[in-house]
Amino acid sequence: MEIGSIIGGLWSHGLIYIVPFLFVLTIIVFFHELGHFLIGRLCGINTLAFSVGFGPELIGFTDRSGTRWKLSAIPLGGYVKFLGDENGASIPDRDAVAGMSEEERRHAFPSASVGRRAATVxxxxxxxxxxxxxxxxxxxxxNGRVVGDPVVASVEPNSPAAAAGFEPGDTVISAGGETIEYFSDLQRYVASVGANPIKFVVRREGKLVDLTVTPRLETRTDEFGNTITMPLVGLRADNARGGFRVEQPxxxxxxxxxxxxxxxxxxxxxxxxxxxxxxxxxxxxxxxxxxxxxxxxxxxxxxxxxxxxxxxxxxxxxxxxxxxxxxxxxxxxxxxxxxxxxxxxxxxxxxxxxxxxxxxxxxxxxxxxxxxxxxxxxx
Structure with missing residues (x-):
């Protein structure tokens, strides 16, 4: 195989990881720093720099307020540097503040009231x-939301649900005191409790039945080959009983x-x-x-x-x-x-x-x- 083909393959494989990663991280970092920036401006604090990423600046511009907006070389975070900050971590630069004019101090982060600083942070x-x-x-x-009624289609043999007395056709009314509207609500609740007992209320042939289930932690492999440990009780749903559908909110x-x-x-x-x-x-x-x-x-x-x-x-x-x-x-x-x-x-x-x-x-x-x-x- 030619060296060029090997390098090209590695580059393409790298892009598969890098592009989605940068997309996700840039969105998160930008909005986090935008929160600091907007409230800081609302509180009358001047901003010197707004950076997505750390290190050397790649591209940027300075707006009319004097803020330098930039994209930096190391895309693992970002920062907003306010007037009077020593760095992007908002550590105050006491010497710089001491040398400021009265007007500059009025708009410096260290000189702001504790309430305005707290709000900005x-x-x-x-x-x-x-x-x-x-x-x-x-x-x-x-996209809408795929939902299904919380009706049990089948119970896995030798599962915690089977041991607790669940039966096909049971409709789950509540779990741990929380109302269950959809089968996905049931799945989400079970995933949240770990291996702790859950008190269920189900409707069976028109009567309410109380059942207690302790989920069993099981290790499974997802569609991408990742090993995941999750709590399971052994309840299954299907379209015939659950009436799965897409609801448009x-x-x-x-x-x-x-x-x-x-x-x-x-x-x-x-x-x-x-x-x-x-x-x-x-x-x-x-x-x-x-x-x-x-x-x-x-x-x-x-x-x-x-x-x-x-x-x-x-x-x-x-x-x-x-x-x-x-x-x-x-x-x-x-x-x-x-x-x-x-x-x-x-x-x-x-x-x-x-x-x-x-x-x-x-x-x-x-x-x-x-x-x-x-x-x-x-x-």
Whole structure:
């Protein structure tokens, strides 16, 4: 085989991963930083730079307000640099602020009130959640939603559902106290509880029956060859009993669905983080850029709607990650501002400096851990 053909094959294979990855990441980063930018401007804070990516600038322009909008060489994040910031992490440049005129200080980030600074910082993660709602709502409004009635068509032999007494024809009314409207609601709820017991209420021949099922964790391989461990109870549906159909929601219904989906994923992600910290979940599910690139490539083969849904899911994850109370992240800044609001004055420069160093170390360790999971065969 010619060298040119080998290089061409590697390049084409690389593009399969790179293009969907950059598409997803650019959307998420842009809206996150746009949240900071818009609220900062609303609060009267001047912005020096708005960058998608880090490192050397590839292309860019300066708008009439003096903000430099740019696309940078390392596409693994982005930043907004406000007037008075030492860098894109919003660490204040005390010397620069001291040398400013009174007018400049009025529009510098470190000189803004604690409320305006907190609002500007919180706007980034909030924008991630808003983006998720918009994507979920738009996709379901355009494509509709495939739904089926929560009627059991069959029960797998020797499954948790069979042991609990489920029978074909049962209609699931509620699970864990939550009303079940569609079979997909049942699937989603089971996926959220792990191996914990679930109290079901089903309708059988006109009567309500209480059943308790403990899902069994099973490891299966998806259509892309990825190994996934999930809780299963052993209930199946079919079109004959479930009447599967595509429902076309109104705009209001689509937005309601987008908000509900965003809340559900947020709740599940926070719960997963808590379980990892308490040792009840395996941390090997945490992935970095390599895993995101792989998943983006796989999902892109399904269609643009699936890729946008992945972007929404990752946007929620990044919003939650940035709200963790770790210095260097948005949540760490908000923690410092909370102390400032209570004390009536900022924490000392020394304390903040130590905090930022600890935060940087934690972020670097998290990145290394995610990369390790990516390259150790967990993808």
């Amino acid at each position: 919180a706007a980034g993660p909030i924008a991630n959640f808003v983006l998720a709602v918009v994507i979920f709502s738009a996709v379901v409004f355009v 109104s705009v209001i219904e689509a937005v309601q669905f987008g908000m509900a989906q965003t809340w559900f994923i947020t709740h599940q992600t926070v719960g997963f983080i808590g379980q990892v910290l308490t040792g009840r979940q395996n941390a090997d599910q945490i992935g970095g850029p390599i895993r995101i690139a792989k998943v983006s490539s796989e999902v892109s083969t399904i269609g643009i709607g699936a890729l946008l849904n992945l972007a929404a899911l990752l946007s929620i994850s990044i919003g939650i990650l940035n709200l963790l109370p770790i210095p260097m992240l948005d949540g760490g800044h908000l923690l410092f501002y909370a102390f400032e609001a209570v004390r009536g004055r900022p924490l000392s420069e020394r304390v903040q400096e130590v905090g930022f160093r600890i935060g940087l170390a934690l972020v670097v360790l998290l990145m290394i851990f995610a990369f390790w999971n990516d390259i150790s065969g967990q993808v």
